[in-house]
Amino acid sequence: MREKDDLDLRLFLPYLLNQAAEESSLMFQQVYKSRYGMLRTEWRVLFHLGIYGELTAKEIGERARMHKTKISRAVQKLSDRRFLVRSRDEADRRSEKLSLTAMGRTAYEDLRKVAEDYDAALTKQFAAEDVKRLREILLALSGA
Incomplete structure (x- = not known):
């Protein structure tokens, strides 16, 4: 028979932080989803561009601590929906600079x-x- 485990999951800090983050973001999530059809990663990319201006996907990933695959998907969706534009980085032809369109800027504001x-x-x-x-x-x- 197993001994009683005295770990209180409700007070385990990583669990508690996650619960608080989920609960506190729900209402805001409803706004960006209903108004603009965005997912969490998309609004985070939009906000990074709105706050910092032109960035590469790599720079956004580093600032937001998001995986490059998630950033890439979000950038594609935002580009498809004309919230951002991509332009070839002349200094590094393998990279693209991202910036908000007028529609993207309006959504960000x-x-x-x-x-x-x-x-x-x-x-x-x-x-x-x-x-x-x-x-x-x-x-x-x-x-x-």
């Missing part, structure tokens, strides 16, 4: 406003110093 409002609503239940400390802890855990 719309979703950026929603994200800011959502972040404010999510954090208003906590004291400002707690939110600041939580962000610091999460940044440290993420290695940022």
Whole structure:
């Protein structure tokens, strides 16, 4: 017979972080899905281009810590839907520079406003110093 396992999964930090991330992103996910038909990876690519301007897929992958296959699929879908354009990188002909189209910029600006409002609503239940400390802890855990 097996001994009682006293690990409380609900308090296991990786599990708890995952649960919090999933729960806290659900409402925002509904917005980018319903308004623009985007998946999580696609909005992350869109936001990187909106925030940082022209980037390569490799640069987005490094910044977002996403696998190149996922980035490639997201770039293809965003390109097909005319949210971004690709241009050959003259310095490295094997690479493409990605940038938002006018439609992509409009979607980014719309979703950026929603994200800011959502972040404010999510954090208003906590004291400002707690939110600041939580962000610091999460940044440290993420290695940022």
